[in-house]
Amino acid sequence: MEKLNVEQASQTCQKIINQVKKVIVGKDPVLERVMLAILTNSHILFEDYPGLAKTLLARSFAMSMGCGFSRIQFTPDLLPADITGTYVYNVRTGEFELRKGPIFTNILLADEINRAPPKTQAALLEAMQERQTTLDGKTHLLGNPFIVIATQNPIEYEGVYPLPEAQLDRFLVKLQLGYPNRTEEIEIMRRRMLRGQEETLLDPVADSQIITDLQKTVETIHVDDDVLAYVADIVQATRSQRQIEVGGSPRGSLAIFKLSRARAVFHGRDYVIPDDVKEVAGPALVHRLIMKAESWAKGTTANQALEEIIKTIPVPKVKS
Helix, strand or coil: CCCCCCCHHHHHHHHHHHHHCCCCCCCCHHHHHHHHHHCCCCCEECCCCCCCCCHHHHHHHHHHHHHCCCECCCCCCCCHHHEEEEEEEEEECEEEEECCCCCCCCCEECCCHHHHHHHHHHHHHHHHHHCCEECCEEEEEECCEEEEEEEEEECCCCCCCCCHHHHHHCEEEHHHHHHCCCHHHHHHHHHHHCCCCCCCCCCCCCCCCHHHHHHHCCCCCEEEEEHCCCCCCCHHHCCCCCCEEEECCCHHHHHHHHHHHHHHHHHCCCEEEEEHHHHCCCCHHHHCCCCHHHHHHHCCCHHHHHHHHHCCCCCCCCCC
């Protein structure tokens, strides 16, 4: 396929989103942020209550993009080999053959990732970072695109293994779907009635090659030096903010940088504006900050601290 320009890339993104919206009611800001992470070939963490369509959202994006999809239900007895696969002896040929695990796909849903022991979590997170997995000394490259959408439940903490901050840092964004409002909930039931079945099917409007081309388009987006300084100022401020114990790392700056470029593509621009930075700073940084104990006691969240920071940082004037 020929290289996509920004306008074509934006139109393709809208086609994908419109397909997903046939199934997911409302939640347009969340759908956009998921699309931005996909444009940067990065991983997404959802922390939300059960039954809010996190699995459905992941499957809907995979179907709309024409990409492979796998789901792993994380449990305390899940082994690393259950994710990566293993070599199995074939009696007929007398040789060991690779039986690939569910990680060999494009979109991987890691459901309730905090229910698996740290060794199993590490196997997935290593593959997320390296885009490859090693089995019996042999390295196997993963698909392209390769995007993990992980979920964790903010309730029922008994018997779970919370992701440490260093591993949370591997996810580009942390998102929440939240409950639908009354109108949206009625529409969800109406669509289920019209569908006449539990399963949802969406026609693909892209394929893995088109998604790769979209990601290449993001790499062409210009970011003005003043906007880069604006990103740096926001992240630097998290390191000295009175309510935050540990601020964002340079990986946080790069997360905002990547998401800002993706948002520019999504909205049909070949340059980043400060509004792009403002929109993505929260999802990019919220899981990278550690709040002080007194902040937790007062009920101050990382999102609130970030909002306060963004209000205080001067916004640069960038010429289009």
